[in-house]
Amino acid sequence: xxxxxxxxxxxxxxxxxxxxxxxxxxxxxxxxxxxxxxxxxxxxxxxxxxxxxxxxxxxxxxxxxxxxxxxxxxxxxxxxxxxxxxxxxxxxxxxxxxxxxxxxxxxxxxxxxxxxxxxxxxxxxxxxxxxxxxxxxxxxxxxxxxxxxxxxxxxxxxxxxxxxxxxxxxxxxxxxxxxxxxxxxxxxxxxxxxxxxxxxxxxxxxxxxxxxxxxxxxxxxxxxxxxxxxxxxxxxxxxxxxxxxxxxxxxxxxxxxxxxxxxxxxxxxxxxxxxxxxxxxxxxxxxxxxxxxxxxxxxxxxxxxxxxxxxxxxxxxxxxxxxxxxxxxxxxxxxxxxxxxxxxxxxxxxxxxxxxxxxxxxxxxxxxxxxxxxxxxxxxxxxxxxxxxxxxxxxxx
Ligand SMILES: *Cc1c(COP(=O)(O)O)cnc(C)c1O
Numbered sequence: 589x590x591x592x593x594x595x596x597x598x599x600x601x602x603x604x605x606x607x608x609x610x611x612x613x614x615x616x617x618x619x620x621x622x623x624x625x626x627x628x629x630x631x632x633x634x635x636x637x638x639x640x641x642x643x644x645x646x647x648x649x650x651x652x653x654x655x656x657x658x659x660x661x662x663x664x665x666x667x668x669x670x671x672x673x674x675x676x677x678x679x680x681x682x683x684x685x686x687x688x689x690x691x692x693x694x695x696x697x698x699x700x701x702x703x704x705x706x707x708x709x710x711x712x713x714x715x716x717x718x719x720x721x722x723x724x725x726x727x728x729x730x731x732x733x734x735x736x737x738x739x740x741x742x743x744x745x746x747x748x749x750x751x752x753x754x755x756x757x758x759x760x761x762x763x764x765x766x767x768x769x770x771x772x773x774x775x776x777x778x779x780x781x782x783x784x785x786x787x788x789x790x791x792x793x794x795x796x797x798x799x800x801x802x803x804x805x806x807x808x809x810x811x812x813x814x815x816x817x818x819x820x821x822x823x824x825x826x827x828x829x830x831x832x833x834x835x836x837x838x839x840x841x842x843x844x845x846x847x848x849x850x851x852x853x854x855x856x857x858x859x860x861x862x863x864x865x866x867x868x869x870x871x872x873x874x875x876x877x878x879x880x881x882x883x884x885x886x887x888x889x890x891x892x893x894x895x896x897x898x899x900x901x902x903x904x905x906x907x908x909x910x911x912x913x914x915x916x917x918x919x920x921x922x923x924x925x926x927x928x929x930x931x932x933x934x935x936x937x938x939x940x941x942x943x944x945x946x947x948x949x950x951x952x953x954x955x956x957x958x959x960x961x962x963x964x965x966x967x968x969x970x971x972x973x974x975x976x977x978x979x980x981x982x983x984x985x
Contacts, residue, residue: 613640639961690809690835691724705769782922813837817918
């Protein structure tokens with residue numbers, strides 16, 4: 589009864605929260621108000637790439653807060669200049685716009701594509717997105733998303749989004765007409781249950797979009813910043829997109845996101861795009877710290893080694909418990925349960941496990957998703973597997 593001392597009724601009830609309050613965190617561990625520890629394989633939905641409250645981020649926030657927090661996006665500041673240069677030199681893109689959330693970066697991508705269509709393609713405005721995709725919770729990004737039932741929520745939708753099927757190139761081709769300005773997708777559909785785009789499909793998308801003068805937008809809010817084992821997931825598909833969005837991991841826990849594009853697509857004019865907190869030095873300074881660590885020698889190498897270990901252990905667990913296997917890319921993985929298993933029940937039992945709880949996520953009933961810190965240790969992977977195995981067995985009794 590950790591929340592009974594507090595008046596939680598003042599908070600809008602937007603999700604069914606468990607009756608516990610987290611009071612502190614360190615690396616892959618969280619602690620609640622009763623002092624119980626939890627091994628965290630969610631990390632704020634793939635946000636805390638270095639885990640909870642890493643020293644590097646604490647120091648950066650401390651140092652930057654003594655210098656400058658927010659002079660206004662209408663002036664240059666050093667950390668945002670540095671972070672934009674580092675993103676450009678680490679990717680195929682030339683220009684960066686900073687925002688505060690993944691949805692806001694995607695809104696920017698949609699606006700940029702429409703602006704480009706107005707100027708360069710006779711007012712083309714239609715954007716092809718994928719069924720079951722997730723691009724955020726603003727009106728336009730909900731309209732872009734292919735989540736079931738979302739087309740009826742908050743109707744009317746923002747116009748101009750047409751849904752194709754991931755890994756079905758014909759379904760994309762069928763939707764293309766003269767008014768199509770862009771194709772937008774996640775290279776690994778995270779919320780849909782860690783569903784990977786085929787390499788061949790993505791290469792065909794790139795080829796067709798180039799032939800037809802259509803922009804290719806990758807939403808790397810979840811897959812970017814080392815999550816899939818390369819700095820950006822598109823690098824594993826041997827393509828160069830025109831536009832990319834980043835969120836989640838780029839701020840390592842603080843609100844930061846980015847919209848990146850190639851030089852010739854950077855068509856915003858003065859007044860088209862902005863925002864009070866965009867590119868503020870407090871958050872972009874943290875972004876600099878994060879990208880420097882991800883780019884340091886051997887960091888991504890060790891992420892890949894540990895992702896291989898996680899994948900192997902999940903496969904062995906699947907064999908032992910008669911599950912249907914596992915899939916994923918890097919540190920974004922899913923364990924596919926059996927039809928008779930109950931993902932949400934397993935999530936709850938894992939959280940309530942004693943003496944230490946385990947935080948995992950079940951975006952679909954037959955699936956458990958793992959998004960640990962990129963610096964998770966092998967020991968912690970073993971602890972996770974150990975708790976999960978006991979919990980799955982117990983959930984079946
Ligand atoms: C989480 C997510 C978003 C939305 O990001 P917010 O910061 O919650 O607005 C958009 N796209 C993808 C692929 C995501 O995983």
